[in-house]
Amino acid sequence: MGFYKKIVLFFLIVAGFDGYSQNTLDNLGLTSATPAAGAYSLRKLSSSYVGSAIQVRRSTDNTTQNIGFDSNGNLDANSLTSFVGSGDGFLTIWYDQSGTGNNAIQNTLLNQPKIVTTGVIERSNGLPTVIFSGLQFLVVTSTVFNNDLTGCLVYNASSLNTRSGGAGSWFTMNGIFGSEQPGRTTDFAYGIYNNKFTAGNGPSDNSVAGNTTVNDNAIRLHSWTRNRTTGQINLYSNGTIEGTANLNTGTFSAVTSVAIGANQTFSGGQVFYNGNVSELILFPTVLTNPRQTIEYKQGLYYSVCALATQPSSNNQSVILGGTPTSLGVLSSDPDATYQWYSNTVKSNTGGTILPGETNTSYTPSTAAEGTLYYYAVISSATTTCASNVSGYVRVGIEITSQPSNSNQTVIQNSSVNSLNVIATGSSITYQWYKNLNNSNTDGTLISGATTNSYTPLSTDLGTSYYYVVVSGNNTILVSNPSGAIKITTTPVIWNGPTITFSKANYADYTLVQNQDVLTNTVKLTRANDQGLFNIAAESRFGGVSPSNTEWAEGLLTNYTNLTYTTWQEAVNYSAANSVNKTYVVHLINENVFLELKVLSWTAGGNGGGFSYSRTTCIPPSEPTASNQSFNSPATVADLVATGTNIKWYLGSSGGTSLLSSTSLTSATYYVTQTVNNCESARKPISVTIISCSAPTISSFNNTTKTYFDTNYTIVPPLSNSSGVFTYTSSNLSVATISGTTVNIIGPGSTIITANQDADGSFCIGSITSILIVNNVSVVTKNGQITTSNPNYVNKNGAAGSGSGVSENGQAKVTKSN
Structure with missing residues (x-):
């Protein structure tokens, strides 16, 4: 009997090893040379795998049952729906098909992801999928995922994945696969962060994210590789690399478990994933060609377009007839077909088909000037998709030298260095704009600034930026904004008599007597705590308070050699230690410099009292005025x-x-x-x-003239006052007025206002009329049609007379006076 017991034990042990022997994922196109560490799918990935796909708990009685595959290697949907019935079905185990026994398990009912809802299997692109909805996750107890790693994921992320923040806070992501741990020494996670697929790891927290917004419920393939030795992480979206970074290296102690559907396995601080997971395959090594094979197979099965190469996003500018760099695209499906499109906007929809361009590469045409984008539509057995859109390919004009980005500070009405732009191409025009912001949009057009060089005016105080719009055949380009050009006044030194200002503890800082009014825009005070602020522009102290001021420790006699900063930095973040120290204060907008010595300062929140002495200005003389x-x-x-x-x-x-x-x-x-x-x-x-009365003014009639009329004299209106009349024109492009003479400038209409001065018992008054100047189209002596050339002729050949000839030979009146 002992012999037979040993034989039975031997077969049990062998059977146990067979249950966890390595399976080749041949249904993904892999060989035994690429063993997986975890293979979780709702289809059969290995022909040698003999186990089930999942274990499911039904909601009606919490009974569990293993669900396997049908004869085609798909999830046995009939068995699943028959077992679950009309209720819901939840995953208790997602079996690992790799043969390593790294099953993903969840025993807590609340945390089990769903696969059936009211008797209907959850699906994505028509295929079964697993739903994670905010609290659900599975745990894989293994240390194999802590070293080199390749992951291949098929998923749909929902808009409920809202976690965001900086690179150093990646561990708060909505985790799809991860092991973020307390202490941040061995952790890693892959999931949704800032709306992008993101990878992060410790010990020095860092992350790398893809470029595509993924929380839109669209099915996607996302793959990643991680090299523990070099720290390099690569992210791939639908087969194309989308992000890479060298993150953290060094020795990592292995964590004992990882999560699917969350960023960590331990309770407290977990952040869960919202969406579907259809397939997750993991390898304890960095893969290249096998990874591409998996992406191709996943793309075919789940009808997702997997592209190994995308068109370059780099912008190109070439001359007419030049040769741009070719654009390329490549599907993971060797049987895919291609069709290229052009587009006038940066979009991979709505483009124009390029007949005959059906290869994996395309060289854009440069036969015509203009700017176009390009993309390809790729068709395979199961799906059709568009590639990413290329960078623009601009043919014709190009800005080769931008306006200087150097800042300039100029005294008002002094000379400013000119701004210049250089552009190549033909038929180029220029238009300069002024902006109060450091931007090349929403600026104000500068009339007459239409060459490649512009010298800003220095008449108005303030800071401005400038840019130029360069136009050519079918192309409009906008330059970069220039550096800041600050127009300021001549420095004013307040070296007049010294005064002392003080604010008592708990004094009401909103009252003017508790504010040191230096100018209309600078009024210094302090609340019951914290630092000085400018109540003319601020309600409380802030980091850069007081606004419109900058400070430096030193003497006014040396103001040009001091380094100015905020008040807080100038007092070295300790106002109490500034007592008996002397500072130079610069009122920035007014360009005023004064000297200030701190006399007292109440520290902490003990009332906000302070005092100082400061220099003042030397008042000018009184203005000239009489009664x-x-x-x-x-x-x-x-x-x-x-x-x-x-x-x-x-x-x-x-x-x-x-x-x-x-x-x-x-x-x-x-x-x-x-x-x-x-x-x-x-x-x-x-x-x-x-006291005076309004005059009665009348008889100021409307007037109609032509552009060819000579200047005329205004007939003054009638008035019962003897006050002198003066005249103005509202539209100087139509007419100007000198005394009583109206000078006709161009066609259009303008309002002529007669203003009468006060006289005797009469007040000032006014009356208006309308002047209309019409265009007349006539023939010049050279046979040209004109509305403005005075060298027109009449039927007798006389030039500039009171009549002319239309293009049809008819006589036309050209002057109304």
């Missing part, structure tokens, strides 16, 4: 004073300056001038308002 009287009504805009940046006030001190629209009364007003952001003393001016 004035006006007919009613009158406004501040009518007051006259000679000076710079005139301001008017109601009081001799305090208060704010008056708006120009403020109505005047008989009273004393005060005027100042501001030079270099320094305001003068207030000068009193007596203002008298005299």
Whole structure:
């Protein structure tokens, strides 16, 4: 009996080894030279595999049953639906067909992925698939996946995969296959992150992502390779490489388990995948040719277009008749057919077929100027798909030298270095634009700037950027934006008398008495804690506060040699230690420099008290002005004073300056001038308002002229006032006015306004009329048709007379006066 027991034991042991012997995945086109470490599919991947595909739990009574394959090697759908019935079916085991016994298991009911819903098998592209919906995952207990690795995945990712962040936070991804672990020393994961398929690993967290947005429920093939020695990870999408990076290398201690459907296996902090998984095959080595074979076979079975080569995304510019670099595409299916298309937009749909271009490569035509994109449509036995779209191929013009990106700081009304662009091609035109942002879109057209060189004006203060639109036959190009061109005023040094400013602890910083008003745009104060800020532009302290200022420790006499930064950096992030230190403060927009010494500072959140002494400006003299009287009504805009940046006030001190629209009364007003952001003393001016009545103005008739009319004199309107009339034209491209003479400039219409000055008891008044200037089309002495050439002729051959000849020989009146 002992002998027979030994024989039975021997056969049991052998049977056990056979159950976990390596299977060749020959249905994927592989040989025994490419052994897998894990093969999870709902079809038979190896002809020598004798086990089941999955173990399923039915929802009606939680009974489990193994489900195998039909005679064609597909999942035995009849057995599955017969077992599950009208309820739901969940995976408890996804069997490993590689023969290594690395089965994917889930014993917790809540975490089991689904394959049947109310009696209907879940499918993708018509084939059975497994659903992971936010809490479901399977666990594979093995250390084999920790070293070199190749993975080949067929899946549909849903829009619920919303995890995002930086490269160093990849471990929060919606994981499809992973083993992210506490301590981040041995972890890795592959899944959806920032809407892209992403691979990440430790110990120095990093990641690499593909280019394609994948959370759109479309079926895809995604493969990856990882070399543990070099740290290189390659990502492939539908057969084409889509991302590569050298991540982390070194010695890694093996984790004991990995997850399918999550980024990790341990509880707490797991992030789950949302979508389908139809097939996942894993190899403990880096594969190249076998990987391409698998992608080809997966593409055929699941009707997914797998392309080993895509058209280059590099842009090309060639001259008319030149030779561009050829574009190539290659399907993993050797029996695939190809058809190339061109497109005027960067899209692989809606293009124009290129007759006869049915090879795997195509050299774009350069027979005509223009910009086109190209793609190929590839057809195989099971699917038809479009390749990626190529970069543009531009024939004709090209910008070969961009405007300088060097920044310029220029004193107002000084010279600015010119900006230049060089373009090649024929029939080129240029148009320059100005922009307040560092961008080459949404700029303002600069009238008359139509050559390849432009010198910016320095009349207006501020920072601007410039770019040029270059146009040629069928092509429009936009240059890069120039560097920042900052127009500023001459530096103003405030070296006047020193004043002291202080704010007590817990004083209301919103009150003007607790704000140091340096200029209208810079008012320094502090809340009950934190640092200084500019309440004219900010509500609280921030990292770059106070806005419109920069600071440097040092003396005003050395302001040109100091290095300026934010207040926080200047005080070395410790305002309390700045007490008794001296700083130069630059008011950026006003270009003012002053010296400031910190006298006290309340640290922490103890009330926000502080004090300092600072230099002030040296006030200019008062403006020139005399007492004035006006007919009613009158406004501040009518007051006259000679000076710079005139301001008017109601009081001799305090208060704010008056708006120009403020109505005047008989009273004393005060005027100042501001030079270099320094305001003068207030000068009193007596203002008298005299009552007046509106004049009655009439008989200012509309006028019609032709472009060929000579200038004419305005007939003044009638008025019961003796005030002097002056005249203006609303459209200077139609007519200008000098005194009472109207100069006709071009065709169109303009409003002529007659403004009458106040006189005696009459106020100012006005009346308008419309001037219409018509075009007349006549023949010149050279036989040309013109609407503007004064050398037209009449029927007698006389030039520039009151009549001309139309192109049909009819006489036409050319002048109305």
